[in-house]
Amino acid sequence: MNEAAMTGSGLLAGRVAFVTGAGGGIGRGIAQALAAAGASVAVTGRRQSTCDDTVGLIEAEGGICAAFEVDVGDEMAVRRAIDAAARRWGRLDILVQNANAGMDSAVPVALEAVTEEDWYRQARVAWDGNLHCAQAALPHLKASGVGRFIVLGSAFGLHGAAMNPVYSALKGGDRGFVKSLAREWGAHGITVNAIEPAAATEPTEVFFAQNPAVRAAYLRMFPLGRMGAPRNDIGRAVVALCSDLMGYVSGQNLPVDGGLYTAL
């Protein structure tokens, strides 16, 4: 298969995407994949420097993008950034809400010890981020005619991981959010979906470094024998979901995990 087909080059030509949490990990991979597919990409994150790094990678390949420093827990900051991105490129077609609170997915947490502060630290990014992005993006996605709203869930939200119950609950809640919003926004021609990725990211690498014996056992659980790559596995799935090829898919929670979770 040629490189253009592999990257979906041209599939998203003329589209404009806004990706949260794009300063690293899966979000960076998604931003790179969207840009490689022809979209102009707003690369957003809490730290300008990491967003700039992502922008550098995309621009080195000739992609079109710009960095926006945004905390998705800040309603007005999200609104300003989304409006600014839409002004810059004249439209907004794709919103990918990928932001998470740091390294939480692979940090063991005892549920009996979780505090209200623990909850809010993660939830203001995950759930409030969903709300802020959805409310601010709606007028633009309505105007797009091919609007896409994608939330990055997690395999942990499907099976309810023991590792971090707060993270699992938030990612589980994303399901209810996506299913309901898809029904609500269908009349506007906007599709709403979640991708449940299993990818090798900074948090998992840190966890594996601290727990080397777990790595091999975990990898054996994947029918495809490996964890996903942020850009080539997760990012390309996002590209497909944003393209016209998947324009009739909405309200779904799609595991992109190498066959890891098959209980649906």
Next chain:
Amino acid sequence: MVVGFADTSVASLLAGRHAIVAAQGLAIGRLLAEGLRRHGARAIESDAPFGSKVDAESALADAAHEFDAVDLVMHAAALPTALKARPLDALSADDWRSAVHRSMLATLFCLQGAHSLLRKRGGSVVVVGPSTALVGAVGLVPLLTLAEGQRSLVKSAARQWGRHGMRLNWVGVPLQHYAPMLSDAPVPMVPELGPPPPALCRVPEPRTDVADVIAWLGSEGARGITGASFNLDGGDWMVP
């Protein structure tokens, strides 16, 4: 706090067992407590709001004080802000936070309180939510985000606390029973060609159909069941 005693005229899955029903003011709590009593349980209803872990531990400990030990904790939580149908773009940030965060924290604190009560001798925890959470609904993004969050939290808790002999499960009930004020909400219908009645041609009743399942989950017969989701919609959606 309401204390009730067993109705001895029906089968008694929970004879001699003690249950706390902490439904945070939701009317379905009363109906389910009555149903548990039909199965022989002594069931105490605790409607105290769980605004903190201390609140929850205190309320559950007060309820448990009536008993030698607690066998079953049944919980439901959705604050009034979660029980209004409106489009997401019409929702204020304050209403969102109340609907999803405060309700979710009530569940977190209730589970922590249940853990304090049950960790030494085990027991069953059942969290009740709207079955609509499994399919989504227009105007109910906050409630159904909350409900799916609660369902996932139950799974994680089941994994962490199974070693203490604790079993935690989720039961979905028809929206009109979970939140009667949402009876007119546009709940999606299963995609049949033509009128799609539930397979059982009726909507399950809380006091009987639903309480019977919760009673079973609290009984010895369900000793191998944890982390599971039971969608009691009468065979409507039959989710995968």
